[in-house]
Amino acid sequence: MxxxxxxxxxxxxxxxxxxxxxxxxxxxxxxxxxxxxxxxxxxxxxxxxxxxxxxxxxxxxxxxxxxxxxxxxxxxxxxxxxxxxxxxxxxxxxxxxxxxxxxxxxxxxxxxxxxxxxxxxxxxxxxxxxxxxxxxxxxxxxxENPFARYWQTAGGQIVTSMFAPAATATVYFPSDGNGLNPLLRHPGMIIHPPMLYLGFVSFVIPYAFAIAALITGRTDDRWIRITRRWTLIAWLFLSFGLVLGSRWAYDVLGWGGFWGWDPVEIAALMPWLTGTAFLHSVMIQEKRGLLKQWNMILIILTYSLVIFGTFLTRTGVLSSVHAFAQSSIGPVFFVFIGFTFITSIALLIYRWPDLRGETEMKSLLSREALFLLNNLLFMSVLVICFWGVVFPIISQIFTGQTVTVGPPFYDRATAPLFAALMFLMGIAPLSTWKRSTVGTIGRVLWKSALAALVITVILFFTYTHNIIALVGFYLIALVLLVTLYEFWRAAWARSKATKENVVAALWNLFGRDRRRYGGYVIHISMMLMAIGILGINAFQIQTQGTLALNNSLTLGNYSIKYESIAQFTAADNRQVTRAVVNVYDKNGNYLGQLYPRIDYYPDAQQNMTIPGERPTLQDDLYVLLVDWQPASANGATFKIFVNPLVNWLWIGSLIFFVGIIIAAWPDRDPEYASARSRARHAEQPSAAD
Amino acid sequence: MGRMKFIIGGVLILAAVVYLIVSSTQASAEYFMTIDELKAQGQSAIGKSLRISGAVVGDTIQYDPQTLTLTFDVADVPGDNNVIDAQGGLAAVLHAAVIDPNRSRIEITYTGPKPDLLKNEAQAIMTGQLGADGVFHADELLLKCPTKYQNAVPNQTGG
Incomplete structure (x- = not known):
């Protein structure tokens, strides 16, 4: 019923x-x-x-x-x-x-x-x-009806249907269910899909306004101003969805990494790329009346990618082109995406002349030109991702042989583009609207560039000789220094002008231009995340071994000693095999205990290997219990990873959150704000007493 | 003149992206094939970067925790979705592949922790090379248990 x-x-x-x-x-x-x-x-x-x-x-x-x-x-x-x-x-x-x-x-x-x-x-x-x-x-x-039921026909067959398939059929009641896939029974996986969906869904709102602007012909930047906050919120949720998904992969999938360029991951990344480009380029339209056509293209693409992403993430696609159309709803999705995309593009072409820029871009180093370059780089990363996803289909069509590309393709092709994006993040805040030259940027850049170089040289002697990593660290240092310098410069100028102390000036700066300074905080957070990504990719080390009780295994600066193992049944009927290992540093000092475990879910007949992790700012010790001998209980096999710097990824994502809150914080009602500032000025003499 | 600068800049970026895509594709292309297709290639497949898919034969799974060496056989399943659908869906196809002794099979070796999803009739996708010994050396192993996702009709033992 x-x-x-x-x-x-x-x-x-x-x-x-x-x-x-x-x-x-x-x-x-x-x-x-x-x-x-x-x-x-x-x-x-x-x-x-x-x-x-x-x-x-x-x-x-x-x-x-x-x-x-x-x-x-x-x-x-x-x-x-x-x-x-x-x-x-x-x-x-x-x-x-x-x-x-x-x-x-x-x-x-x-x-x-x-x-x-x-x-x-x-x-x-x-x-x-x-x-x-x-x-x-x-x-x-x-x-895909979630309310469909099982029916038993007169012939004893079980069929799935919403309504009785035949007059004689009766509803069939299984005694127990299949159970949620154990991989999905994790806090990260519980909130990750809603976050991703919230991001996906909120991008529909700016798209709806863009279409409204195209149809009504009101093609000024009003639609962008109305939806600015929606875009930021969409971006926030999408970013968080991606981070949570990564964290889940790191904690649950037990391969010591967090991102594998799986088509499902790429599906979620693609609207993020266009959304990020959109977020930047709308600023140019607001400030300079340029790139109107481009912004429309970006939001239309984002919408299509959101629907495409929902399709990919929802239809259980594995890294296999062969699994693409496994769900019956595949063709329907493509028809809908095709319909909305073609309609949107037709509208855009119809309004194309109205969307001409109000001025022209002149200088290659002006802020608007650098923003445009940022957009092109994001689009390039998108093209690479898209190519990777569709290449198997293309190769199948043209050569009859399916050829796929794996993670090395994405790493190799996107790394230079990400490096270029980082460099832009370093110089764009120093550029000015309309016109900048190498000279004007260089004058404010050289101190940071030099300091970053010094840091890189220090890292060369103390940390690593890996050239790619050093280039990465140089760019990270450059962006961090430039951004911090920008904060300092603005706070200093403000404190001189208003006689506030520098801390108060810095605080008030955020109130003055939340979008800009929130954006800078986001840049800083991105660089912290970059430290983590660079660290795990460049310096991850691993080893494995079978240990008898009280024996040790050493990796990098750590050694682990196998203390004990126990089996018990948890409250949710999961059968847990939990090992206890002591962690020591290389001088033999005791650092703590880790509990890598294997959970067996009887309902799903599946194991889950949960690592023991010891996070520090320097690295993350990640210990997996691979196997153990049940009979003697004295031999167990462990796999250990040391993932340098990876925790900066998670720290960065928290700061990222703060940055978005700053950027999206509603502006006070202008009248109210000025009334309040008058009131504050009136109070000041008494506060000074 | 002003426009020219931007056009040249755009062309340079485009060229760089095309170069990145082409060179990276060449460097990391993997030929995706079914086990029948792999067998048909014979000696010429040895040493190439390959990605193969098949059904895990549960009885053949062997794991040595000392060396983390995992070996198992996979049986051929059709690569074409329409064929899979025509044969009653992925779960049925995987089941049929495993119980059919005449299906072509190949031995897989993999070094690392034993994946949690590795069990009888799971769909396995392996990336690696075919050795001269006829064994497929997998660098990467992806598994999926279709019954968890597909509309498998419950066993009729229930109430």
Missing amino acids: LAEIGYGIIVVAFIVALYSVGAAIYGERTKSPAVVESARRAMLLLWPLISLAAGTLIYLLITNHFEVSFVYEVTSREMPTYLKITAWWGGQAGSLVFWSWLMSAFASLVTLRKWERDREFLPWVIVVTALTTAFFLGLVVFY
Whole structure:
């Protein structure tokens, strides 16, 4: 009964979404505000409806309704309730509902804003967001229904279907479910998909406004200003989704790394690349009225890549072209992506003349030119990623032989581009709008460049002779120094002008131009992350060995001693084999204990190898329990990695978060702000007493 | 004149990207093939960078934790999705491949921790080289258990 209700609500929501699209178009064409208002209300109805359907699904999940095939696939009796809830997005059908639910929430939020002088955008924003929601709901209605049940026919066969396949068929109740894949039962994997989806979904909003701007012909930068914060939030969630996914891979997959250039990872990275380019290039349109056409291209691409990314991450594609079309919804996705992409591009061509730049770019070293270069580099990385993903298909078509490219391809092809991006990050903040020369930039750059060189030389003598790593460290040092120097320069100037002390001046600086200084904080965080990425890629060392009790294995500055091993059953029925190893430094000083373990999940009949990690700022000791001898319990095999500097990646990602908060923090109401600053000036004499 | 600078700059970037793509593709291309295709290549496949896929034959899995040496056989599965669908989906195809003694098989060796997903009828994708001994030396091993993701109908032993 509940399954029918849930499915029924989804069908209603699908019809409401289609109605909303139709009414918005009709109302706009016939200039009848009442019809547009009706479309808006229909749109606002979507979120409550989908919430209800999602509530039904969650209820089915937590109450073990295994006759529902989705519930059977992703849960089992053994799983704790919170995992049963998060199993909602643990399988394809559920996650499509989840996507629609987020999409409708964001669309509702944006329709609830005060439209006032932007009212002409409203119908088209509704069309785009409701159409996107309708697409995902349609997938649920017609292809991937999480409410479908198992039925036993008269012939004893079990079939999956929403409604009784024959009059004599009865609902079939399995006694227990399959259980969520153990790999997904990890905190990182519980919040990683929602983060990624939030990022994906929030990029739909700027796209919707871009399309509205194209259709209405209001092609000034209004659409960009309205959606600036949405873009930042989308970028924040997408970035966090990527970082959490990496962290999950590092903690769970047990191969000592965090990024493997898997197509699924690339699928999430591609909209991030275009989104990052977009974030930078909209500033040029706002400040200089340039690159309007380009910004449209970027947001259209981002939207298409978001849908493409959802497809890739959701259809269980492995690193195999052969697995590409494994899901029945593949062709539907491509039709939708094709339709939206071609429509968007057609609109763009139609408005192309209106989107000409207001001025021309003159100097190659002006800030706008450097931003453009940044964009081209991001696009180049995108092209490389895209090439890597589609190359197997291309080679198949042209040579009949499928040729794939692995991680070395991506590493090799993107590394010089990332280096160039870092260099740009170093010099762009020093350039000025309209016109800069080598001289003007050089005058502010040389101190930082020299200091970075000194640091690199010191690193050469004390840390590494690896040339590529040294180049990397030089660029990181350069960007960090330039950025810190910029902070210092601005704070110093402000403190001289306002007689504040330098710390207060620095603090107030953030209030003055949040976007710029938030951006600089993000640059700093990126460099810290770069330290981590460079460290693990250039200096990772590993060893392995089978140890008898109380024997040791040495790697780099560490040695581990095998103390004991124990087996027990955890509360969630997982069978845990946990080793205890003591960690010593190379002088034999005791540093602590690690507990690498193997968890066996009986419901899924699968092992999970969980490393013991000892994180420091210098490196991360990462110990895996590979195997042990059950009979004698005195021999166990360990694999150890030392991952230098990798923790800077995680530290950087936290600072990144701070940077985005600064950049996206809402500006105070201008009137309120000036009233407050007047009040503060009035208070100052008394505060000085 | 002003425009020219930008055009030249753009062309230079484009050339650099094309160079990066072409050279990196050449340096890391791996030929993707099924086991039947690999067998058909014979001696000429030896030493090439290859990526092969097949079904893990559970009885043949052997692991020596002392040396971290893993060996197992994989059986040929068709590479074409339409063929897989026609034969009842990936899970069915993998099952059929493993129980069929006449399927072509190849021995895989791999050094490292034994992957958690390595079990009977898992889909395995290996990157590596074919040795002169006819054994495939995998540098990288990816596994997937299709039953966890596909709409496998539950066993009928349940209530």
